[in-house]
Amino acid sequence: MRVLLSGIGTRGDVQPIVALAVELRERGHDVRLCVPPNFLDWVGGFGFDATPIGIAMREPRGGSAGTVPTPEQMREMVRHLVTNQFDVIASAMEGCELIVGGGAHQYAVRSIAESRGIPSVVALYAPVVLPSPDHAPGGEPGGDPVANMQRWADESRAWDQRFLELVNDNRRRLGLAPLSDVLNHVLSDEPWLAADPTLGPLPSTPGMRVVQTGAWILADEEPLEPALEEFVAAGAPPVYVGFGSMPADQAAGRTVVEAVRSVGRRVVLSRGWAELSLSDDADDVIAIGDVNQQALFPRVAAVVHHGGAGTTTTAARAGVPQVLVPMFSDQPYWGSRVRALGLGASVPRAELSVDSVASALRVALEPRVANRAAALAGDVKGDGAAVAARLLEREYA
Template sequence: MRVLLSTYGSRGDVEPLLALAVQLRALGADVRVCAPPDFEGLLAGAGVTLVPVGPSARELTKLAPPPSSLPERAAGVIAAQFSAIPAAAGDCDAMVATGMLPAAAGALSVAEMVGIPSVYVSFQKLVLPSPDHAPLAYPGRPFPPGVRDNRVLWELDALSVDALFGEALNGCRARNGLPPVDHVRDYVIGARPWLAADPVLDPWPSASDLAVVQTGAWFQPDDRPLPADLEAFLDAGAPPVYVGFGSMPMHSAENLPRVVVESVRAQGRRAIVSHGWADLSPDADDCFVLGEANHQALFPRVAAVVHHGGAGTTSTATRSGTPQVVVPQLADQPYWARRVADLGIGVAHDGPAPTLESLSSALRTALLPEFRARAAAVAATTGADGAAVAAGLLVEMSAGRVCACRGDFWRSLRPAGG
């Protein structure tokens, strides 16, 4: 069995695919990953082949384009899928696609073009239509004020997606002999998408109109030891506070290193600061600046985790049983901040730009004993590794294809040809 895993986005879009790749290889599958070139080292460390697609995701993120340029940027991302993926997909038996919606639309179109079945996976439910929740608005295309009916909002969302990405997608499809897509969003999601999120953190409503397969969150068990100097810092005093904003450039926060260190110091704690894509490098004796590290090993040993609210970081922090402060920047991150607050396992910071006063207040609350107790209780209820579940589904579906038996498993893939 040969499987192509495709994404375009930040590390939070790539790491779950790495987890799935490892599980698939354990079941005897040949796996390759199409992703931005930024993540060659990450994948190579696990022995997974990267097929680089498009420009650097980090550089694209740092540009912070105005909303008016979104269709142009998306057109470039879609074209990159048609350029890079066909050669990688030609001898595959199936494709799993995720990442930013225009990239997924391009990748799934390539699967259709080369004649292999494919499935779309989301790492949070907000992009999957349901009357139980509203869609995310695209930059520069806010929903009309006063509209509260979720079904109406999803209809408007479909129109926005078509307006933003339809022309570029259908242009690439036409040049490659494919018919036009009437509704881009519905084409991407398909009849039975997968939701790779923990049902405790992100439950899919059972009464929804859309037949979603919720596998649980995909994560790669990490047994790497922490660096010796980080171990020494941890052992030198009470548990510090971890602060990291992942792939967010943090354009909106001025003096962020100072705010972070002084807010943590105000709680009588030391700080571990991950420099991330924001290049945070505070210089202070009570602060350890961190590059790459094993969050699964680190988070249980800190007093609190301050982060941007990416799906992967939120899931890892929740599984660690450590209280969180979420400083959401964009997209689904405000949703994860609300989920953390609603579950009582941390605090949702008000807005994307923390100040000394606002971050100190959020940390003061998150460090209360009741939040640690609640975080530990919720951690005990989180599910098993969803990547193993997803890998098993793909193998079973492949076996059904070989014996020409198209049961329920196989129907969760879109058939070759759209």
């Protein structure tokens, strides 16, 4: 097969697509990739010559990360992003027989596929993205089903206000009929759910046939840097702290570090996109850049993180307790699942303090939680990308 894979967003949105690309290539298929420009070099390290799409989500240091765009600037940015997707995907998919888009903001994938008469698949990374009476948009599981569906109707109208005209303008360029509901079009009637069924079970989805493959995990064999290896081996297992691609501030990082210290643990601080820094040079903490979480997490006492799908899954597979500090999107959902499964605790970002994080850590470090995390690790599968590749072969090869 000749397959185009599109990943748009932060590392958590792009990495699963790369995992599927590697799996498909190993099976002998011709794979093309569209990724944001800040991931081109990283993807190139896997031997893929990718096409840039969208914007670099990571603001360069010293840039305008603190400025708030005007409403007109936001409208222009959205217009550019939607049109750019149509232009880039239409060009990159020449000769392809199938398009796979990762994430809920793939505005062009289905329209381009429709215009070329080829199939497409949209894969989502969290159950909470699926319209369901079991949860509100971006919310935790539960609540009144009727009220939840009303909120989904409101969410659909909000999508139409932001994107419908733009998507229809681009569909018109392709000679396609206009849409009346952009959210349902983007998600499709048969989306795939690239999330582990133990961590993120499939909710009820009226009107949709959802295929759950399991999480698309990119294998990582990179060894730990010598300084980190030496730090980890020098004492009792430390606590990992990191917020990934989130725009956390320095105060948040220092608050969590002090909380970890207050419960008597050493700290591995991941700088992340926020470039978190240390407040002192004490020997009980080390700051690191990008790291192989698959190698590090089995050797820590707990993982404190933002609640992204990828980090939650990696920590669960490592059998290590977690403390989540959800900020937005699907992160509150993963926090609720970690609590429900007995894998740890969560602290809302608005309630972040040394005391609140320390209290959550005491829960996560209890022997019963550590034992539960270790016992559940074997239930969290790592073969989702292989499952997805086999399905693509069966359905479309």
